[in-house]
Amino acid sequence: MSDEMLSQDEISALLEENNINDVPGDQIDESKELLSPLEKDAIGEVANISMGSAATALYGLLDQKVEITAPEVSLSTINRLVEGYVRPCILVDVQYVEGLQGSNQLIVETEDAAIIADLMMGGDGTEPPSELSELHISAVGEAMNQMMGSAATSMSDFFEGNKINISPPNAELLELSSDHVDLEGISGDDDIVQVAFNMHIGDLIDSQIIQIMTMAFAKQLVEGLMGDNQEEEPEVEEVQPQQSQQQQTQVNSQQQQPQTQMRSQPQQGQPQQPSAMSPQPDVEVEGVEFEQLGGQLASDLNNDISLIYDVPLELTVRLGKTRMSIKEILDLGPGSVIELDRLAGEAVDLLVNGKLIAKGEVVVIDENFGFRVTDIVSAEERLKKL
Structure with a gap:
């Protein structure tokens, strides 16, 4: 052993080398190989299209312009994810029960959830509740149900038309911890796939919504979008280019030449036999005569x-209709009056199996309500309403 003393730089280099050697090489490379860039792009494409349908569904509920765009796919662990959410948040559990097997979980910030709940209950979103009650959380859960249901429907197109279905999502207000994130028994240090979306709702929300899934579920999405394309791609590349029209004409000419010689020059020393290619004798051909459709019997049946x-x-008399928010419906009670879209004395509708066929007025017959027809809707108008 040398008596020379090591410098501080040499000691630091040795310590750094030992620290690197203490980490197994497989663990370093494994996280990089869990999802290839192509697989990440596939997951992002599925997420982008499905969340586009979800945004449309949310627009119908909130009556606000909704944009959920720019999915960013990354690998993470539950422990690292939880570190970014120290305050309470809404955790929505989505179970896929048909077409796909597994669970997803959505993380929505409390402030965003409060605005969504206020809009769902008839507010304008400018004064959201400071604290979320069970009713508010239930409203957020219904919004997520409509969103993910619409997303599941759009995902069916990626799975060869197989129906994708989910169970009603469960929404909870939680102080997020690794114990609350339950993805099919995944522990806090196991790898998960995280998809972050930019969410814009009118001028009220400019935030993010996070979707997390297991690696196995992410692989299902990749297979649903890409299928066996990678295996079939080499076969496509091996297909020879099509021949030009001139080359094809030459080949056809060469193929037709021997056939012509066979027809015109029988072999010597053999009696000439009628070949399959020889002309056939004239045959009398007559057109097929079919019985006229819609004869007397058919006419009698059609007119009977x-x-x-x-x-x-089923006949229904419709006095009128209106549109109410969830909050207004929940406030209904004995004595409440609902204003319809029809003036007093105006004709009411008569519907047969849900189709409008006549208009008239309500009358009283022996203490029972009745309907007197005043106008029959024309066939043209009925066709327009189909």
């Missing part, structure tokens, strides 16, 4: 409407 006399139909 009595054949369907016993088919039951």
Whole structure:
């Protein structure tokens, strides 16, 4: 052993080398190989299209312009994810029960959830509740149900038309911890896939919504979008280029030449036999005559409407209609008055199996309500409403 003393730089270099050697090489490379860049792009594409449908569904509920765009796919762990959410948040658990098997979880910030709940309950979102009650959380859960249900429907297109279905999501207000994130038994240090979306709702929300899933579920999405394309791609590349029209004409000419010689020059020393290619004798050909469709019997059946006399139909008299928010419906009670979109004395509608066929007025017959027809809707108008 040398008596020379090591410098501080040499000691630091040795310590750094030992620290690197203490970390197994497989653990360093494993996280990089869990998802290839192509697989990340596939997951992002599925997420982008499905969340586009979810945004449309949310627009119908909130009556606000909704944009959920720019998915960013990354690998993380539950422990690292929890570190970014120290304050309470809404955790939405989504279970896929048909077409896909597994669970996703969505993380929505409390302030965003409060605005969504206020809009769902008839507010304008400018004065959201400071604290979320069970009713507010239930409203957020219903919004997530409509969003993810619409997203699941759009995802069916990636899975060869197989129906994708989810169970009603469960929304909870939580002080987020690793114990609350339950993805099929994934522990805090296991790798998960995190998809972050930019969410804009009118001028009220400019934030992010996080979707997390297991690695196995992410692989299902990749297979649903890409299928066996990677295996079939080499076969496509091996296909020879099509021949030019001139080359094809030459080949056809060469193929037709021997056939012509066979027809015109029988082999010597053999009696000439009629070949399969020789002309056939003239055959008398007549056109096929079919019986006229809609003869007398068919005409009699078509005109006999009595054949369907016993088919039951449902008749409904519609006084009017209106549109109410969830909050207004929840406030209904005995004595509440609902204003309809029809003036007093105006004709009411008669619907048969949900289709408008007549208009008239409500009358009283022996203490029972009745309907007097005043106008029959024309066939043209009925066709327009189909």
